[in-house]
Amino acid sequence: MNEHRRRRSSERAAAKGSPAIPQLSARRVRSPYPPMALLSADQVEAIHEASMHILENxxxxxxxxxxxxxxxxxxxxxxxxxxxxxxxxxxVAEALRTAPPAYTLTPxxxxxxxxxGGDTINFTLVAGPPNVHDMERGRxxxxxxxxxxxxxxxxHFNCIHMLGNQVCAPIELPANSRHLDTYFANLTLTDKAFHVSAIGRGRALDGIAMMAIARGLTLEQLCADPGVTTIISVNSPRRFDDAMSEGLMTMAEHGQSVAVTPFTLMGAMSPVTLAGALAQQNAEALFGVVLAQLVRPGAPVMYGAFTSNVDMRSGAPAFGTPENTRANIASGQLARRYNLPYRTTPGSASNVADAQxxxxxxxxxxGAIxxxxxxxxxxxxxxxxxxxxxxxxxxxxxEMIQHMMEFLKPIEVNESELALDALGRVPTGGHFFGEPHTLERYSTAFYQPMLSNWQNYEAWQEAGGLDATQRATRLWKKALDEYVQPPMDPAIREELEAYVARRRxxxxxxxx
Incomplete structure (x- = not known):
């Protein structure tokens, strides 16, 4: 099915006179490397003990x-x-005994x-912004x-494994029912897993029910084979509001995935020190895990982390800082301390798609990787x-995600890869361009970027002199042109439409 869709996309692009955007094939991304450890075992335990103090006292x-x-x-x-x-x-310990160390979501x-869980890494689209921007139409x-x-x-892009909750909020639609429109778009325009809104019970139930319809399952069947997830954003410091609590309990009740994620900005919603922020984050995340397991022992739950810092001059959030990067790594150590899957985030405070x-x-x-x-x-x-x-x-x-995916490919060391025959054939001071070992591999030896430009300056100028952001504009437009909508059984689509109309x-x- 995937190969068929890629072929159709290539055929459409060829019909328009240009090759398809080069991208990596769809695959499960796994890290073959041990995770980085910034904290010693004693430091992890000290943060754990501080978290227990927060929860107990x-x-x-x-x-x-x-x-x-x-x-x-x-x-x-x-x-x-x-x-x-x-x-x-x-x-807390009892809840951690029933929380699964890994699980799957089936769209x-x-x-x-x-x-x-384990060594698998999944990437999602941005979620939740009230605004949208492109270079041609502005903000x-x-x-x-x-x-x-x-x-x-x-x-269209294989490296995006899941959709977040409302990649941009369609604010022209009624706030209390727009989630139905976004769920419908997620289910009809893609066939990937997606995140549902858990602001209250109703929005969570709608997402669960619509995924069940799309898969031809009952709610009970979906409970045994979850298909959606949500993020429970803790109102840090130390508050679970009514809507998020109800959303968490609804998801757990129906066996769907929950990522409990404190929003701990150092200096604002958490202590200014990284150790203090991690202790608070840890306590809040564990509280959500306990609540989920009390609703349904064995409910799929993730350890979520969103610890960064603020600009102490203005109070504005900052992302992609050294502190944020260290928090992403250290939070992974805490998640593994409790044998839980780990959710993290890369981010930026830049107002434009620029070098910053x-x-x-x-x-x-x-940090996330x-x-x-x-x-x-x-x-x-x-x-x-x-x-x-x-x-x-x-x-x-x-482009950056694909770079990471290629970085994560294990290095092969074998007779063919060591290339001793080729080394023996090429004379001292020669080159390997025409060597059979090179010619056999030239088209697949290295990652082929879709955005980077490797032309010399004169050729780049002659081609228009576009910088990376300008080239990105061309690429998203081309990707939309290449997009192929995944097929859906007309009866299932009608059932989804009927559900949306009834719930609206x-x-x-x-x-x-």
Whole structure:
């Protein structure tokens, strides 16, 4: 199926007189290297102990009455007046015993199955920005047309394994029902896994139900073979609001994936020190894991991390900093301490798709890769600190992701690769251009970039003298031209349409 789609894409491009955009084939990305360790074993344990102190003595605020009741029944100390919950370490340890160390998500196309845990790395599109930007039309409010085009790009590029939650918010649509439109776009314009909104029970249930329809399953069957995930964004410091708590519990109840992710910006929502921020992040993440396991022991849950710093002069968030990169690596050590899959993020605070955007993203991306992130969230298209989804930045990020994928390929050392025969045939001071060993491999020996330009200066000028961002504009437009919509059974599409229409009417009448 994948090969057929690639062939159709190439045929369409050839018919228009230009070769298809070179890209890596669809594959499961795995790291053959051991994860980097910035923290010693003693330091990891010190952060763990600090987290236990936070949970046992300071507590976490849970604003959901249902969550408070569930936690109290399990033995947590609950102060209903302040909605503060204190967990003892035994309750945490019990939850960690039932949380799975790895699991899979199956979208409507089982060939696109996502593996979360172990040495597998998955990359997603940016999620949640209220704005969208490209170099031709400028910065504008998020809208459904741009949303659909960004989703098409996610489908087109093989290195994007999953869609995030609302790559840009279609704000022209009603806020209480626009998730139905984005879920429908995700399911019809792609056949990849996607993230549902967990702001309350209703949005989570809609995403779960629509994935079940797309796969031809009942909710019970989907529970046994999860297909969607969500991010539970903790209101750091130490607060789980009602909507996020309800979303988490709904996802866990139906056996769907949850990534509990504190938003710990050092100096603002967490201590200014990295050790203090990691201790807080760890406590908040573990609290979410406990809640998920109390709802449904064995529910798939991820350790999420989003620790960076602020500009201490202005208070503005900063991303792709040395501190952010170290946090991405260290958080991976904490996730492995608890034998949980790990979600992390590369990001940038740049307002445009420029050198700053590239080097900040690459810094954080190295942290995600070296830290063995299993889900690299916001990996493509993140701009302006997450406030804008950028078409050009998406292309630049795809190029960087593909560089990482090639970097992660194991080095082969064997008789053929050592090339001793070729070395013997080429005289001292000669060259290997015409050597059979080279000619047999010249088209596949090295990564072929889609965005980089390796022409000399004169040839580059003659070709238009376009910089990388300008070339990225051409590439996203070409990718949309090459896009092939994955087929869907008309009966399933009709069932999805009927579900959306029914739920839109229910939501409009005030039903959750």
């Amino acid at each position: 300071l507590g976490i605020e849970a604003m959901s009455a249902r969550a408070l009741a569930l936690l109290e029944k399990a033995g947590a100390a609950v102060d209903h007046a302040t909605q503060t919950v204190r967990l003892d370490r035994g309750l 409507r196309n089982p060939e696109r199955k996502i593996h979360l 504008r409010a998020g809208n459904l047309r741009d949303y659909q085009d960004l989703v098409r790009l996610a489908q 955007g590239a080097y900040e993203t690459m810094m954080a991306l190295w 070296l830290g063995h992130g299993n889900l690299v969230y916001h990996a493509a298209g993140w701009q302006e600190g997450g406030l804008t989804a950028s078409f050009e930045k998406l292309i630049i990020d795809v 009417e229910e939501i409009g009448s005030g039903e959750p």
